[in-house]
Each structure stands twice: as C-alpha cells, then as structure tokens.
Amino acid sequence: MTVTSLDPVKPPASGGDTRQRILDAAMRCFSESGFHSASMQQICAAANMSPGGVYRYFASKDDIIGAIFEHVHARNTQYFERMAAEGVTLETFSEVGFSCLRDLTAGPERGMFCEVFAEARRNPEMRGVVDATYQKALALLQVALTRLQAIGEIDTSLDVNVVATLLMAIGDGLIVRMRVDHDLQFETLWPALNALITRMLRPTAPAAITQKSVTT
DSSP states (O other): OOGGGSOOOOOOOOSSHHHHHHHHHHHHHHHHHOTTTOOHHHHHHHHTOOHHHHHTTOSSHHHHHHHHHHHHHHHHHHHHHHHTSTTOOHHHHHHHHHHHHHHHHHSTTTTHHHHHHHHHHHOHHHHHHHHHHHHHHHHHHHHHHHHHHHTTSSOTTSOHHHHHHHHHHHHHHHHHHHHHOTTOOHHHHHHHHHHHHHHHHSOOOHHHHHHHHHHO
C-alpha cells in the first residue's frame, strides 16, 4: 500500500492553539478515566492551565465533550468523503480506510470512540448526534461502494447497503477490541484485514466458479 501518498487529513480549525491544547489534554483524561470520572481539575492539570484559563474557552466539561465529538466527527467525515470521491479505486478505498482506522485506534482520539458510544446510551441528545453521524458515514460508504461497482472493482451482485453496514460493524468491532486488548497492534492486523475485505468485495472469477461447479 502507498498510504504515505495520501495527504494527511487535517483537523478542523479549532480557534487557536490554546483551545486545542485543552482538547488534547481532555482527550487524554477521558481516555484514561472516562467522561464521568475525569474532572475539570484533572483536565486543567493535564493542560498545565489554571481553571480560569480553561473556563475562558469552555463553560463546562459537557462543552469540552461536545467540542471533542465535533472535532472527531469532522475529521472522520473527511475520510469518508475521500472514500466516496470520484475516481476512487479499491486500492485508494483501502488506503483511506487504513488511515481512518489507524487514527481511531492509535491516534490522539483513541479511546474516544468507546466513550462517545457509552455516553450516547445514557444521553439522548448525544445519541441523536451519534446516530446522525453514523448515518452520514454510512451514506458516504454506500456512494463509494456504488462507484466501485460501476467501474468493476467490486462484485456488482453485492448489496451496497448491506456491505456498508458490515464494513462499519467490522471497523467498530476492531476499535472496541483494541480498546480492551492493549497487546493488539493495528499495523499488525491490517494486512490480514485488508486481504479479507478485498477478497470479499472483488468480483468472483468466472473460471473459479466453473471449476468449482465441475468438481462438485
């Protein structure tokens, strides 16, 4: 793969280095302690700032949580938009998928995925935002798969709605598993995962079908 040929996805404008510093510190605290256990005092200490300095940018911990979610959502949306862009091939589709999953499992936001989904179960407002985000990502994935079918890169008999749902589930499961099993390394798992997904999506070779039919 030539992942390095892709321009890195940049986070959205955050309103200044200080604001981003607070968000980075908060993500570390939330990853270690969870949304509810992490305190504003911990976040202030991790950011090496006074409470007054932090409250100049965020009125509460809930405001910080919302800002983190917006940041992660906007960045991940860029990945899905790349997957769905015109001219996509199965190779570039896989490369972008690699970058997205790598960031979610090993990047600064690692751990946020599980925390956000746990919070969405308790918080109806957060659940609405999470559901809307999921549906947008799913729709972009369906567009990407439809375009890949149109150029013969993946099997046209596959239902893109079902495949998109399965790919999202695989990614979600991997993120959660790596959150609880710290010995797993994404770069080690990716070659096998990529091979499995590629074989699942590639058009079935007629010759292989014919041979199988003869042998059976």
